[in-house]
Amino acid sequence: MSAHGSHVAVGGTFLTRPVKVLLGVLAIGAVMTVWRFAVGLGPTTGLSHGYPFGIWIAFDVVTGTALACGGYGVAILVYVLNKGKYHPLVRPAILTSALGYTLAGVAVAVDVGRPWWIWRVPLYFWRWNLSSALLEVALCIMAYILVLWVELSPAFLEKWEESDNQKLASFSKKVRPILDKALLWVIALGLLLPTMHQSSLGTVMLLGGYKLHVLWNTPVLPLLFLISCISMGYGVVVMESALSSKFFRRKPETDMLASLSGVAMVVLALWLVIRLVDVAVRGVIGLAFEPTSLAFWFWLEIALAALPMVMLMAKGKRRNLGYLFQASLWILLGGALFRFVTYLIAFNPGDQWSYVPTVPELFVTLGFISAEILLYLWIVKRFPILAGKEPAPVKA
């Protein structure tokens, strides 16, 4: 692996104008969250008996964690496939993942009816129902959050080592070597856990039974969720890297991103193949050609996976950061749509039920997104997350 030493804090002021806007959104979201706890979920959300899962689950948790799979995807490339050239992408990706997963965990705490007992889920192991896919998701995500912050800790320790605070500095110096040794096993966990829970997020909806539309109701759903989260992870990494280089006026890492996107293209192709073959093999592909709204969503998902895949086949155009950014946008949209549809559209409890998130519900979600961006900006400016001033050259 390449040397760790080439990360640097971006520096600069935190309270820029976009940050102020985000803080405003966060404030509204925070107020809505307080209101949710004051009066309950009923008045504040569009949730109902027919739709017990809403955008806080379908987006904040299910899609949010997939968007936070950059760390996972890059870690596979760097640590399993040993492609060291992507190493500079690791830390920012892990940061995005850590923030995304942590906020998804907070979203869960806001969503469940009795969050004051949420600590019982990991601790009361004798009550675990091992048949429950949701338990598996919960435990895995909780563990993964810990793992991500541990994986990220070298960034904090690096800065704290240089700190004026003697206690902090010496503590950091002591912990660092221990961490270095153990990090390998932590990273391995960081590869295992998302494999488990991202797929289980697909298994969760299988328990909806006949309520989950046939086109989505397949034992292959966990695999599809897993594969799409990898491609989404790469998409996020590209977008986050491009935006960082633009806003922090750094040299864009276009080569690396182009290469990464090439991998994403393969993953997208894999997803498309499995999706279409599964539907054909189960003999339900006819449904996709009936003039129903679900057929429309099915093909939209396919289109939003195929479009970026085709875009990324053009190797020449991959050199353009804007082009990569757009392709990644479609990847994220497609993956998010797939999850959204599985949880909220293909899931039909009966025509008498309908779900639309309320405005307060939306603002809580927007608040979480703002929080994540704000924390990202703050940490990236204070701690050595992004690669050193110059991006590492791409070895041929």
Place this chain on the structure above:
Amino acid sequence: MLDLGLLPLAMKDEALGGRLDRRSFLKICTMAAAAVGLPASAGRLMAEQAAKGVKPSVIWLSFQECTGCTETLLRTSHPQLDELILDLISLDYHEALMAPSGHLAEEARMAAMEAHDGQFVLVVEGAIPTKDGGIYCKVGGRTALDIITEAADRAAAIVAIGSCASWGGIPSSPPNPTGAMGAPGVLEGKTVVTIPGCPPNPYNFLGTVLQFATFGTLPELDDQARPKFAYGRTIHEHCPRRAHFDAGRFVQKYGDDGHRQGWCLYKMGCKGPQTHAPCSTNHFNEVVGAWPIGIGHPCFGCTEEKLAFKVGMHETVQIDRPTPPDTYAPIAAEQGEANPWAAGVAGAVVGGLVGAGLMASKKLGSDESEPSDGEE
């Protein structure tokens, strides 16, 4: 109330103090019309007819009966029985009310039938035995079967009052040793208006007869020839205790708390759900609450052939033709409405983000102009 049936006709006039003045008479006719649901104009028509001296002839035959149906007519005041029989109709034969008896009575009947051939109203009270040639009821040496067949041929309209005359009533309850049948049963092919009940509410009868007397038409009848204005609904559909039924408050035992509070008597065997009659709205003796359920006893279905005197008093029945109130939940009730504004906001947010992303990608694309490789 005077028992006018015992007085000779001539003396009745004196007892009532002579003829009525026109105004009072008009009042009687209007009240009679209103009481039976005929339009207000009917009252005047009735009075006019009566003034012309045209009072429809009524021949009232009594067979296997208890005279309860006649008694029920005595308990009316709109019109009072005397007003009815003296001023509005010409009751030419009624064994309980007429002055003559014996052969004189029968002669009067024949004379009336001759005089008003094809124009009189034939009323039948009581069942007609048919077994062994009908010998179990004879009047003046003739069987009831015989008498009614002859009279029915010459009547303008036939009305069977009471359950006995309508479908056989008590005499016909199993084992029906006399082969008792109602008038429609023995008068095949003829229209017989039936006014079942034991006894029926007198206004069921009065409404029918007065309509015929005034307009010459019969009210709309159901498939058992019962006037729909009286028998169109079941007791259950019009019962004052229905709310208790709907809320599941039932009397379990006579005298229990529920009984004292006037709860539904369905579990006590009320036949209301299968019994067509207006008793729940038209009480008896013109006393409010004077009807079986009103005094706390389940309806026993006295108008219905398949129930009365056949099904046990305290046996529960199926609910026929439930016309449920709209407060029953449907199988899949609409649950709440999705707020279109919220949907709009959500859509706008997503659209905004995607749009911003596309703009950013354009911007990044155009910014990208440096060489990307070979700097080392």
Place this chain on the structure above:
Amino acid sequence: MTLDRRSVLKGALAAGAASVTGVAPAHASEPARAPEDAVGLLYDSTKCIGCKTCVVACHEANDLPPDNRLDPLHDAPLDLNERSKTVIKLYKGEAGERAFFKAHCLHCIDPGCVNACMLGALQKREHGIVTWDSSRCIGCRYCQIACPYDVPKFEYDHANPRIIKCEMCNHRLAEGLEPACTTVCPTGAVIFGQREDLLAEAKQRIADHPGRYEDHVYGETEGGGTQSLYLAPSNVEFTDFGLPDLGDEPTAARARTVQHTVYKGFVAPVALYGLLGFVLWRNRREAAVDQAAGEEETP
């Protein structure tokens, strides 16, 4: 000995893929059986008069408040909800058919809600009755997704929300009483008993009155079978009542198969972890060797 990187990669991917798909389960789980002393309800729609005494009695026996949110004067729930553990619904057919339907928990033999519940708040307890234990629930509402009959209801409007659903008056059963609904039903449309007795009774009724009933007892096999059963009049389909047309396999079993194929005994995850650890360790060792070699080369 050096493992060829390619084969390691292949192996890792294969292990990962196989471990997350349920495409080739080892074998389907055993069909669940009702417990020996399984009790249930038999609801015969042809006998129901829609009096709703059962709804009233259920409210009383379970201390539930009246549902007067639609109309302040009347207790008129539109469906099962957090104030109603049972409700009478009316089916109105296009040809004028009318039939009443009593909605309540069917106490499945292999319940989806039990499979879903993370900490086992919902479980089949005595007599196979599915009950909810407040001390174990965190209000995630996965049970609402899992139930094919949409029975569990969540108290969305409460600060400390519960799951409300019929528990077959197990508190009354403990005192030797029958459930409230069966005790008050004036026509015996809903009765309580051992599941096998009820099933026999239901079939007997169908045999004794040909043409009166839909020739099927709902709950005998649907979704693996339920403990509370339904009889419908011959002119009404069970689907008209809102009861889904389920096959014999419980949804829980299918989801469990997918889950267990991967996680049974935690073998696959541990194996994958071991493999990942090995790969990472070997990669790092190689990198250290490369680096050392690189350092040696530079003057």
